Structures are given as structure tokens and as C-alpha cells.
Amino acid sequence: MKRLNTIMIVVFAVFIGGVACMNLLAEDQPFSQAENRPLMQFPEVSLDRITSGAFTKDVETYLSDQFVHKRFWTSIKATAQKVVLKKDNNGVYFGEDGYLFEKFEPPSEQLDANSESISRFLEKTKGVSVYGLLAPTSIEIYPDKLPKFAQTASETAAIQRVEEQVKGDISWIDATGALKAAKEQPIYFHTDHHWTTHGAYVAYRAAMEKMGMAPLSSDEFAIRTVSKNFRGTYDAKANDPSVESDEIDVFEPKFHVSYDVDIDDGQSKMDSLYAWEFLEKRDQYSLFLGGNHRAVTIHSNVKNGRKLMIFKDSYAHALVPFLANHFEEIYMVDLRYDHRDMAQVVKEKEIQDVLFVYNIAGFAEDENLIWLRQ
Amino acid sequence: MKKLAGIVVLCMAVMMAACGSQSSGEPNKEQASEVKFTDIVSNIKDQVSEDLKAEGVDDTSQTHQEVDLKDTKDENSVANIWIEKMKMNPELFANGTVIAALMNVNADEIIVLEAKDEEQVAELKKSLENELASQVQTWERYLPDQYEKVKNNKIITKGKFLLYVTYTNPEAVEKAFNESF
Numbered sequence: 001m002k003r004l005n006t007i008m009i010v011v012f013a014v015f016i017g018g019v020a021c022m023n024l025l026a027e028d029q030p031f032s033q034a035e036n037r038p039l040m041q042f043p044e045v046s047l048d049r050i051t052s053g054a055f056t057k058d059v060e061t062y063l064s065d066q067f068v069h070k071r072f073w074t075s076i077k078a079t080a081q082k083v084v085l086k087k088d089n090n091g092v093y094f095g096e097d098g099y100l101f102e103k104f105e106p107p108s109e110q111l112d113a114n115s116e117s118i119s120r121f122l123e124k125t126k127g128v129s130v131y132g133l134l135a136p137t138s139i140e141i142y143p144d145k146l147p148k149f150a151q152t153a154s155e156t157a158a159i160q161r162v163e164e165q166v167k168g169d170i171s172w173i174d175a176t177g178a179l180k181a182a183k184e185q186p187i188y189f190h191t192d193h194h195w196t197t198h199g200a201y202v203a204y205r206a207a208m209e210k211m212g213m214a215p216l217s218s219d220e221f222a223i224r225t226v227s228k229n230f231r232g233t234y235d236a237k238a239n240d241p242s243v244e245s246d247e248i249d250v251f252e253p254k255f256h257v258s259y260d261v262d263i264d265d266g267q268s269k270m271d272s273l274y275a276w277e278f279l280e281k282r283d284q285y286s287l288f289l290g291g292n293h294r295a296v297t298i299h300s301n302v303k304n305g306r307k308l309m310i311f312k313d314s315y316a317h318a319l320v321p322f323l324a325n326h327f328e329e330i331y332m333v334d335l336r337y338d339h340r341d342m343a344q345v346v347k348e349k350e351i352q353d354v355l356f357v358y359n360i361a362g363f364a365e366d367e368n369l370i371w372l373r374q
Numbered sequence: 375m376k377k378l379a380g381i382v383v384l385c386m387a388v389m390m391a392a393c394g395s396q397s398s399g400e401p402n403k404e405q406a407s408e409v410k411f412t413d414i415v416s417n418i419k420d421q422v423s424e425d426l427k428a429e430g431v432d433d434t435s436q437t438h439q440e441v442d443l444k445d446t447k448d449e450n451s452v453a454n455i456w457i458e459k460m461k462m463n464p465e466l467f468a469n470g471t472v473i474a475a476l477m478n479v480n481a482d483e484i485i486v487l488e489a490k491d492e493e494q495v496a497e498l499k500k501s502l503e504n505e506l507a508s509q510v511q512t513w514e515r516y517l518p519d520q521y522e523k524v525k526n527n528k529i530i531t532k533g534k535f536l537l538y539v540t541y542t543n544p545e546a547v548e549k550a551f552n553e554s555f
Contacts, residue, residue, distance in 0.1 A: 031518070038518050044526070113458070120450060264479055292516060294479045336512045337479055339439070367508050370459055373450045 022068045029066065033282040040065040071239070078239040087147040092238040096145040099190045100234035100243060104139055106153040107161070107364040114369045115165035118356065121372035122168030124343035125354065132166070132356045133173040133207060134159045134363055135195060135315050138188035141179055155360045162363070171210050178206040189246045192232020193361070194285050197223075197249050200318035207319075211353070213326055221251035226276075230284040248284060250274065250321075257325055260299040263290065273298070273321045288317035294337035298330040307351045311335060311342070313366070316357035327353075335368040342372055411469040411488045414535065414554040418484060421550040422473060425543065438482065443470030459508065462501035466494040468534075481513050481520040484547055485538035495531050502529050502538045509540060 031038050043049070043058035050056070067073070078089045087093055093101045122130060139146065140155040156176055163172045179187055179195075179202055187199030195203070201218065208215035227248040235243060261270040275290035289296060292314060307329045310316055316332060324330055331349065333342065346354060358366065423434045431437055445453045446464060456472050457464050469488040475481070485502060489495045506527050513521040528544045530537045532555065539547045 037514060038521060267479070337516065339474070339476060367459065367511070370455050373455055374452050 019068070023063075023066075026066070026068045032065075074239045075241050079241070082240065082242075087150055089239060090237040092234050093139075093147055093150050094238065094240065094243075095142065095147065097190075098244050099138065099142060099145050099188075100238050100240075101139040101142070101146060101150075101152075102137065102193060102234060102237075102361070103150075103152045104137065104155050104158075104361055105364075107158045110367065111158060111162065111364045112165060114363060114366060115162050117369040117372045118162075118170070119165075119167045121343060122166070122170060125346055126169070128346055128354055129211075129352060130168075130170045130354045130356075131173055131207065131210060132163070132170050133175050133203060133319075133358075134162060135175045135199075135203060135357070135359045136179065137193060137359055137361050138195075140176070140360075141183050141188065158360050158364060162360075173203070173207045173210045175203045175206055178202050186247075189230070189232050189234075191235035191243060191246050192230070192285060193234060193359070194232070194315060195318060195359075196246075197251055197318050197321075200315075201251060201322060204319055204322035207323070207355070208326070216253075216322070216325060218251070220254055222254055223249050223251055225249050226287070227279050227284055231282070232285065236282075248279075248287065250287075253325065256301075258301045259324055261289070262297040262299075263293050264295055273324060285314065285317070289320060289332075291317070292334055292336075293332075294334055296330075296332040298324050298332070300324050300328060300330075302326065302328055304328055306353065307331070307349060308353045308355060309333065309342075309346060309349075309351045310355045310357055311369075311372070312355075312357040313359060313362045315359045315362075319357060323355075335366075335371050339371045341374050409533070409535070409555050411471075411486070411535075414551060415471045415486055417550040417554050418486065418547055419473065421546050422484070422541075425546070437476060437480075439472075439474055439476040441472040441474070443467070443472060443487075460501040460505045462504075463497065466490060466498055479517060479520070481509060481523045481540050482542070483509065483538070483540040485536075486551070487536040487538075489534045489536065492534055495534065495536060498536055499529060499531060502536060505538065506540075 028041060029039050030041070040058065040062040042062055043055055045055060048054075049058075064070075081089050082094060088103075091103055093103065095101050118132070136155040136159065139152055143152075146152070159176060179199060182198075182202045185198050185202070186196055187202060188195050205215045225247050228245060230246040230248050232246065259271065259273055261273065263269065270290065273289055274287050276287065278284055278286040278291070283291065285291075298320070302325060304327070306327045308323065308327045309331045310320070310323075311333055313334075320330060320332065331345075331351070335342075345351075419434075419440070422438065426432075426434055426437065439452070441452050441456060443453045443456060443464075445451055446457070448454075456462075466489060467487045468490050469486075471486050473482075473484040475483070483505070485505070487498050487502075489498055506524075506529065509524045509527070513524045523540050523542060523544075526544055527538070527540045528548060530539075530548060530551065532552070535551075537548065537551045541547050
């Protein structure tokens with residue numbers, strides 16, 4: 001009995017002490033590839049910060065961010081949760097057929113404020129054709145694959161609410177209808193919150209129809225699988241090692257077309273719509289146009305004089321490669337980082353078409369559409 | 375080794391915080407009412423344009439926007455956008471100015487507020503905290519150097535005045551603010 005106690009004590013002490021020692025000895029990491037975010041570094045020490053409590057709060061974040069082999073411990077938690085039949089981890093549901101889904105929260109007043117911002121923008125851009133595309137996320141398309149009794153609000157209802165609230169001249173593109181009709185195709189990633197290029201292609205066809213242009217048939221593209229090991233943001237949250245990776249396909253035009261891509265007014269340039277280096281990183285969706293930028297301008301060799309301005313979140317990144325074949329110039333703006341008077345920019349650049357592209361889950365919480373009101 | 379030192383500092387910090395908490399609650403009564411809001415703002419602006427000049431920017435108006443938060447006559451004015459964005463009650467402050475980067479990929483944001491009276495300072499501080507939360511959300515997935523600035527944000531109150539600084543060198547702005555008293 002005494003011996004057993006000794007063993008217990010030793011095992012306990014080694015486990016507690018060992019993990020503590022490993023934590024002390026491990027190098028701090030600046031960035032988490034798995035979570036795609038910078039990690040907390042050891043906070044700055046000052047009397048002010050200590051008395052205000054900011055220091056201790058930061059130390060807490062620092063210790064949890066820099067915990068040694070963090071992903072290993074969190075994946076134990078995820079596996080344990082599945083074993084005891086929990087339906088979700090960190091708000092991500094484990095769906096059927098390897099799908100992970102994120103719950104859509106009932107929209108707050110922010111959604112109504114965003115509708116109002118668009119209405120006010122429309123007042124100042126009379127004569128310009130404005131289109132809106134609010135995309136659902138995967139949870140709305142595959143409710144049948146959700147675990148039983150999983151709770152989520154209706155994205156279709158939220159999209160309708162915006163369409164009813166916005167006053168003025170705007171044409172709404174019915175992406176939800178088109179995507180639901182194509183649900184047998186791989187239109188959403190299993191492990192990420194974005195649509196795939198297949199989903200974007202379906203939305204592109206719906207958009208073209210609304211804009212009175214003829215979409216290119218899928219036969220005009222060579223569809224190539226460029227990644228088989230994409231694990232997206234849902235995976236980072238759910239952290240379930242048994243979920244399979246996604247593939248990323250790109251649609252390469254079979255016809256000749258060339259693009260000049262300018263990022264943040266000359267900060268960098270690309271001659272392709274794809275930033276291939278991201279396939280080597282965790283955040284592979286940034287393959288499309290290199291991820292989020294303040295302002296991206298695309299000039300194509302399509303000399304038809306048409307100019308399109310897009311206010312968008314990252315859903316637009318997979319869609320724009322299709323649209324770029326129909327416009328001479330595309331201006332993509334991220335309102336988080338660009339606070340110019342956009343109605344003025346539309347006038348100055350003589351832009352005829354404006355398109356809003358957001359996923360409804362992001363749109364419902366976006367705090368930056370307000371910049372359209374100035 | 376750095377970590378070990380960190381842990382030691384942490385232990386000391388906890389003790390100091392425990393001892394220090396009784397004395398920190400005392401308000402600074404000594405600053406008199408003659409401090410002018412415009413002086414504070416102009417001191418801060420001098421600091422900002424000095425810093426920008428060092429970076430080679432001569433005309434501050436090209437890169438930074440100055441907004442008078444009392445300029446709310448037009449419903450769609452930039453002042454109204456800021457007020458709504460921060461979920462601020464415009465009745466609570468006598469004066470307010472925002473100096474923010476306009477279109478550079480830059481998280482710089484300096485906000486100075488003068489409350490109508492000291493009781494409103496706590497409520498206004500909440501609005502500034504809303505703004506900080508929104509800046510964190512905006513920048514945490516974008517440029518790491520700009521996100522560093524946001525993480526080093528300072529919110530300072532002194533009498534009726536509040537200062538919010540997201541800036542490359544927040545201490546310099548803080549100093550300009552403090553020296554106005």
C-alpha cells in the first residue's frame with residue numbers, strides 16, 4: 001500500500017513538475033500556424049499596468065497561448081468530448097460525412113445598422129448599378145447533416161431581413177437559392193467557414209444572370225486540384241484529428257486572359273489571382289488573391305471599359321477570379337482598413353457597377369459598413 | 375531564462391498589486407479647471423506631426439483625418455459615424471476629437487474627450503473600450519505590426535479628460551497629454 005502511494009506521488013509530481021518545467025524551458029512562439037493568429041508575448045511590465053490589472057490579465061493570456069504542446073492537449077479535449085457524445089467543441093458542431101459546422105447566432109442590432117449603412121450609401125450613388133450578394137454558410141445548406149438537437153438561427157431569414165430593410169436601388173443576387181440547388185456538389189469546405197471555388201462558381205452564375213451578362217460555362221475552365229491537405233478555421237476550433245482534410249480546386253481558364261493585380265496602392269503587385277505560397281501555410285484559403293488587403297485593384301486584358309467596385313469579406317476572394325473575366329477593372333475594398341468616402345471614390349473613378357459580397361454570418365457582426373455613411 | 379525572470383516578476387507584481395490597490399483609488403483633485411481641451415489636442419497634434427515628419431510625411435492631412443466629434447449637424451457626418459461606432463452618448467461630452475489614419479494600412483487612432491462633468495468619465499471610458507474591442511477585431515488577423523500597436527493601446531483618464539491612444543509610440547502622446555495639465 002505504501003509502495004503504491006509512493007508510485008502515485010512520483011507519477012503525480014513528475015506530471016505536474018514535468019509539464020511546468022517544459023513550459024519554463026520552451027521557447028516562446030510568435031505565431032500559431034494552426035490557429036492563424038499571433039500569440040501573446042510576455043507582457044510589458046510597468047507600475048501602471050500592474051495596478052490597473054492589465055498586466056496580470058495579459059500574463060494569463062500569455063501562459064495559455066504559450067502552453068507547451070497546446071494543440072496536443074486541446075485535441076485530447078476534443079476527442080474526449082466526442083467520446084462522451086458531445087456534439088460540439090468551441091461552438092463548432094461535428095456534422096455527418098466529416099462536415100464541421102459553425103452555429104449561426106440570432107443576428108443583433110448590428111445587422112440592422114449595416115442595412116441602414118447600405119441604404120445611406122445608395123442615396124449617394126444614384127445612377128450606379130448596385131448589387132448585393134449575401135451568401136449563407138454551410139450550416140444553412142446542410143441542416144440534415146447537423147447533429148440532432150443542434151441549435152442554430154436561420155441564415156435565410158437574416159438575409160431576407162437585410163433585403164427588406166435596405167431602401168433604395170439595389171438588386172439582390174439569390175445565392176442561397178442557387179447554392180441549395182447545387183448542394184450535391186462540393187460547394188463548401190468541410191473544415192473551413194468559406195465556400196469552395198465550386199460554391200463560388202454557382203454564385204457567380206447567379207450574379208451574372210442578375211447583372212445581365214452571360215456567365216462562362218464550366219467547360220471553359222480546366223478544374224485542377226491544387227491542395228489535398230487544407231484544414232481551415234473550423235478545424236482549428238474543433239480540433240478533431242479524425243476529421244479529414246479538404247481539397248482546394250481552382251478553375252483555370254482555357255482561353256487566354258491576363259491580369260495585373262495591385263495591392264494596397266502599389267505596396268505589392270502580382271500577375272496572377274493566386275498567391276501560391278499560401279499552399280505551404282496553414283491559411284490556404286489565402287491562396288485566393290493573397291488574403292485580406294485594404295484595397296486590391298485588378299486590371300484584366302478584357303478591354304470592355306467596365307469597372308466594378310466590390311465591398312467585401314473574404315468570400316469574395318474565391319468569386320473574383322470568375323468576375324475578373326468580365327470586367328476591365330475591379331476595385332476590391334475592405335472597409336475594415338479603408339475609411340475613404342466611397343461614394344466619392346465611385347464618382348471619381350467613374351465606376352458603373354458596385355457589388356457587395358459578404359457571408360451572412362460575417363455581415364451580421366461586421367462593424368465597418370458604417371464607413372459607407374459619410 | 376527570460377521566462378524564469380518573467381515568473382519572478384509576476385510574483386512580485388501580484389504582491390505589489392495587492393499592496394497598491396488601497397492608494398490608487400484617490401482622484402487627482404489638483405488639476406484646475408483652466409486646462410483647455412484645445413491645448414491638449416494641439417499638443418498631441420504637434421507630437422503626431424513631428425513623428426510623421428521624421429517618417430517623411432509633411433502634410434498630415436493626406437494620411438490622417440482629424441474629426442471634431444461635436445460636428446454632428448449633418449446626419450451622415452464622420453463625427454456621427456464615430457459616435458455610433460463607439461456606441462457613445464453625445465450628451466456626455468463637452469468636446470471630442472479623433473485623429474485617425476485615413477487610408478494608409480495603419481491602426482493609428484488617438485481620441486481625446488472632455489466629459490461634461492467627472493461623473494460621466496466612467497461611461498465615456500466604456501465607449502473607448504468598445505472602440506478598443508473593435509480595433510482588436512479588425513487587426514488581429516491582419517498586419518502583425520499594426521496589431522502590436524493595438525495591443526499596446528492606452529486609455530487614460532485625468533479629471534474630466536480621457537485619452538485613447540493606438541500609436542507607434544503611445545508614451546509620447548501620453549506625455550503630450552499629461553504635460554497639458
